[in-house]
Amino acid sequence: MNLVSSTEIVLSSGVRLAAPLAFAALGEYLAERAGCLNISIEAMMLGAAFGSVAVASTTGSATLGLLSGVVIGAVIALLHATLSHRAEINTFVVGLVLNALVLGLTSYLIATAQFDSHQVAQVSIPGLRDLPVIGPPLFVERWPAYLLLGLIPITWWLVERSRWGLELRAVGENPAAADVSGIRVNQRRRQALLWCGALAGLGGAYLAVGEVGSFTQNMTAGRGYLVIAAVIFGAWRLGRTLLGCALFGLVDALRLALPALGVTLNSQLLAAAPYLLALLAMLLFVAKSREPAALAQPFRRGAD
Amino acid sequence: MNRSPGWTVALAIGLSVFLALGLSAALIAVTGFSPGAARTAIYTGSLGSAAAISSTLLYTAPLLLVALGTCVSSRAGVFNIGQEGQVLIGALAGAWVGLRLAIGGPVLQVLVLLAAAIGGGLWAGLSAVMYRWRGVNIVVSTLLMTFIAAQLIHFSVAMPWFLQQSRGTKLVVAAQSNQLPAGALLGSIGRYPNLQVNTGLLIAAGLTVMIAVALAHTRWGFQLKVVGLSPGAARHSGIRIARVSGLALVLSGAFSGLAGAVLLTSPIGTHRLQPGLSGSIGWDGLLVALVARNRPMLCVPIAFLFGVLRAGGNFLSATGVPFYLVDVVKSLLVLALVVPPVAAQEIDRRRLRRRLHGSGLAPVQGAG
Numbered sequence: 001m002n003l004v005s006s007t008e009i010v011l012s013s014g015v016r017l018a019a020p021l022a023f024a025a026l027g028e029y030l031a032e033r034a035g036c037l038n039i040s041i042e043a044m045m046l047g048a049a050f051g052s053v054a055v056a057s058t059t060g061s062a063t064l065g066l067l068s069g070v071v072i073g074a075v076i077a078l079l080h081a082t083l084s085h086r087a088e089i090n091t092f093v094v095g096l097v098l099n100a101l102v103l104g105l106t107s108y109l110i111a112t113a114q115f116d117s118h119q120v121a122q123v124s125i126p127g128l129r130d131l132p133v134i135g136p137p138l139f140v141e142r143w144p145a146y147l148l149l150g151l152i153p154i155t156w157w158l159v160e161r162s163r164w165g166l167e168l169r170a171v172g173e174n175p176a177a178a179d180v181s182g183i184r185v186n187q188r189r190r191q192a193l194l195w196c197g198a199l200a201g202l203g204g205a206y207l208a209v210g211e212v213g214s215f216t217q218n219m220t221a222g223r224g225y226l227v228i229a230a231v232i233f234g235a236w237r238l239g240r241t242l243l244g245c246a247l248f249g250l251v252d253a254l255r256l257a258l259p260a261l262g263v264t265l266n267s268q269l270l271a272a273a274p275y276l277l278a279l280l281a282m283l284l285f286v287a288k289s290r291e292p293a294a295l296a297q298p299f300r301r302g303a304d
Numbered sequence: 305m306n307r308s309p310g311w312t313v314a315l316a317i318g319l320s321v322f323l324a325l326g327l328s329a330a331l332i333a334v335t336g337f338s339p340g341a342a343r344t345a346i347y348t349g350s351l352g353s354a355a356a357i358s359s360t361l362l363y364t365a366p367l368l369l370v371a372l373g374t375c376v377s378s379r380a381g382v383f384n385i386g387q388e389g390q391v392l393i394g395a396l397a398g399a400w401v402g403l404r405l406a407i408g409g410p411v412l413q414v415l416v417l418l419a420a421a422i423g424g425g426l427w428a429g430l431s432a433v434m435y436r437w438r439g440v441n442i443v444v445s446t447l448l449m450t451f452i453a454a455q456l457i458h459f460s461v462a463m464p465w466f467l468q469q470s471r472g473t474k475l476v477v478a479a480q481s482n483q484l485p486a487g488a489l490l491g492s493i494g495r496y497p498n499l500q501v502n503t504g505l506l507i508a509a510g511l512t513v514m515i516a517v518a519l520a521h522t523r524w525g526f527q528l529k530v531v532g533l534s535p536g537a538a539r540h541s542g543i544r545i546a547r548v549s550g551l552a553l554v555l556s557g558a559f560s561g562l563a564g565a566v567l568l569t570s571p572i573g574t575h576r577l578q579p580g581l582s583g584s585i586g587w588d589g590l591l592v593a594l595v596a597r598n599r600p601m602l603c604v605p606i607a608f609l610f611g612v613l614r615a616g617g618n619f620l621s622a623t624g625v626p627f628y629l630v631d632v633v634k635s636l637l638v639l640a641l642v643v644p645p646v647a648a649q650e651i652d653r654r655r656l657r658r659r660l661h662g663s664g665l666a667p668v669q670g671a672g
Binding site for chain 2: 037039083086087088089090092093096097098100101103104105107108109111112113222225228229232266268269271272275276278279282283291295296
C-alpha cells in the first residue's frame with residue numbers, strides 16, 4: 001500500500017467517524033451556550049440510532065429511519081427538559097438515568113428483535129471526487145453528511161445572529177439578569193435542549209442508517225461523551241468545536257488503521273486522547289474564560 | 305405555606321413504582337416473554353435460596369461502598385460522577401499490590417484494600433486539583449477521567465511488563481491480569497448453611513455506620529453540610545471551603561476505589577483485573593446515592609434492591625430473557641423514586657406563587 005492511498009483511506013474513515021460527532025456537537029454546542037451541560041446526549045444518539053434502524057426496517061425506507069431518529073432524539077430531549085428544567089431535578093441526575101434507561105432499553109430490544117439492513121444512498125460530487133487524496137474522503141458521502149454544510153451556518157446564525165440566540169447566550173451567561181429583562185430562562189433552556197436532541201438524534205441516526213446500516217448493542221459506545229469533550233476542547237466556539245470533532249474522528253480512524261499499516265502505536269493512548277485533549281484544553285489554554293458563566297447551574301427565580 | 309403532606313408524596317411514589325413495574329411487565333409481554341415467569345426468575349435468582357441471597361449480597365457490598373462515598377461528596381455540594389473510573393483505578397491499584405507483593409495472609413488483604421482506596425482517592429483528587437488550579441468543572445473532569453481510567457485498565461492488561469497475565473506456554477494471551485493469590489482474597493465470615501457473608505459486606509456495613517454517625521454528629525459532618533448548603537456562610541464562619549470540598553471528593557474516590565478492590569477480591573468475578581471488571585457498579589452506586597438522597601442509612605436498602613436486580617438478572621438471562629431487562633427496570637425504578645418528591649415540591653411552589661398573586665402579596669417579579 002502506498003502512502004497516498006493509505007492517507008486516503010485513513011482520511012475517508014476519519015470523515016465518516018467525525019460526521020456523527022459533528023451533527024451532535026452542533027446541538028451540544030448550542031445547548032451549552034444556553035448553560036445546559038447535556039450529558040444525556042449519549043441517550044439521544046443511542047436511542048435515535050436504534051429507532052432509525054427499527055423504522056427503516058419496518059418501512060423499508062432508510063430516509064424515514066433517519067427522520068425518525070431526529071424525532072426520537074427530540075423526544076428524549078423533551079423528556080430531559082421537562083424533568084430538569086420544569087420539575088427542576090438536577091440535570092446530571094436526569095442525564096445519568098436517561099442514559100442508563102436508553103442503554104438498557106435498546107440493548108434489550110436489539111436482543112429480542114431482528115432488523116433488515118438499510119442504508120441511505122451514497123452521493124458523490126462529480127469533478128471534485130476525482131481530486132487526489134482529499135477527493136474521495138470529502139466528496140463521496142452518504143447524502144445526509146452534506147446536510148452539515150447547511151446545519152453549520154444555520155447553527156452559527158441561530159446562536160450568534162438571531163434574537164433567540166442572543167437570549168440563549170444571555171441565559172447561559174447570566175440567567176438572573178436575563179430573567180429580569182423578561183427572558184424566560186428555563187423555557188429558553190428547554191428549547192435549546194430540543195434543538196440539541198434533534199441534532200444528536202440526526203447524528204445517531206446517521207451513524208446507524210448512514211454509515212453502518214444496522215444497529216448493535218451500545219452502538220454509540222460513548223460518542224455522546226466524546227461530543228461533550230469536543231465542545232470543551234473547542235472552548236465553546238463553533239469552529240473549534242467542529243475542528244475537535246474532525247480531530248477526534250481522525251484519531252479514531254488512525255487507531256483502527258494503524259495495525260493494518262503495520263505501525264505499532266499505543267491504541268489505548270489514542271482511544272483516551274480525545275478526553276486527555278479536552279482536559280488539557282481546559283487546563284492550559286484560556287478555555288475557562290470562554291466557558292458560559294452559568295454552565296450547568298440550575299436557575300430558579302429568587303433562589304440567590 | 306401548605307406543603308403537600310408526606311402521605312401524598314408516599315402515595316405518588318407508590319403509584320410511580322407501580323407504573324414503572326407495569327411498564328416493565330408490558331415490555332416483557334410485548335417482546336414475547338411471560339412477565340410472571342420473569343418475575344419468578346428474578347426472585348429465584350436473588351432471594352429464592354441461601355445461595356441466591358449470597359449472590360445478591362456480593363453485589364450489594366460494592367454498590368453500597370460507592371454510594372457512601374457519593375453521599376460524602378454530595379453533602380459538600382461536590383457532584384462527582386466519575387465513580388466508574390475511580391472503581392476501575394481502585395481495582396488496578398489493588399491488583400498491582402496483590403500481584404506484586406510477595407506476602408501472604410491478612411496483611412496482604414489489608415494492603416490490597418488500602419492501595420485501592422488510595423488509588424481511587426488520588427484519581428478523584430486529580431479532579432479536585434484541576435478545579436483548584438484552573439477552575440475546571442468537577443462534573444466535566446470526573447466524567448472525562450472515567451474514560452481515561454477505562455483506557456488505562458485496557459493498557460495495563462495489554463502490557464506484559466505491567467499487569468497482563470503471564471504468557472506461559474500459551475500462544476494467545478487474554479487481556480486480563482493473573483489471578484490474585486488466594487491470600488489476597490476476601491473470605492466469608494461465619495459459617496451458615498449455604499449462606500455466604502463476605503468480608504466485603506462487613507466492611508461496607510461498618511463504614512455505613514461510621515459515615516452516618518460522622519455526617520450527623522461530628523464537626524466535620526457539619527462543615528460538609530454548611531459548605532454544601534451555603535458556601536457563603538461557610539466562608540464567613542472560617543471554614544476552608546477548598547480543603548473541605550476537595551477532601552470530600554478524595555474520600556468519595558477512595559470509597560469507590562475500595563469498591564473496586566471488593567469487586568476484585570470477593571467471589572463475584574474471576575479475581576483478575578479485566579476491562580469489564582466493574583460492570584457499571586460505579587454508575588449504579590451513584591444512582592443508589594441519588595435515590596437515597598445522600599443519606600447513608602437509606603443507601604443500604606437501595607443498594608440491596610440494586611443487588612437484587614443484578615443477581616436476579618443473571619438468573620433471568622439463563623431463562624432466555626436478556627439480562628438488559630433489569631437495566632430497564634432499574635432505570636424506571638430510579639425515576640419512580642426520584643421524580644415524585646421533587647415534583648411535589650414544584651407543585652407546592654407554584655401553588656404558593658398563585659396564592660400570593662391572588663392575595664395581592666405577590667413578590668416583585670424577578671426579585672432576589
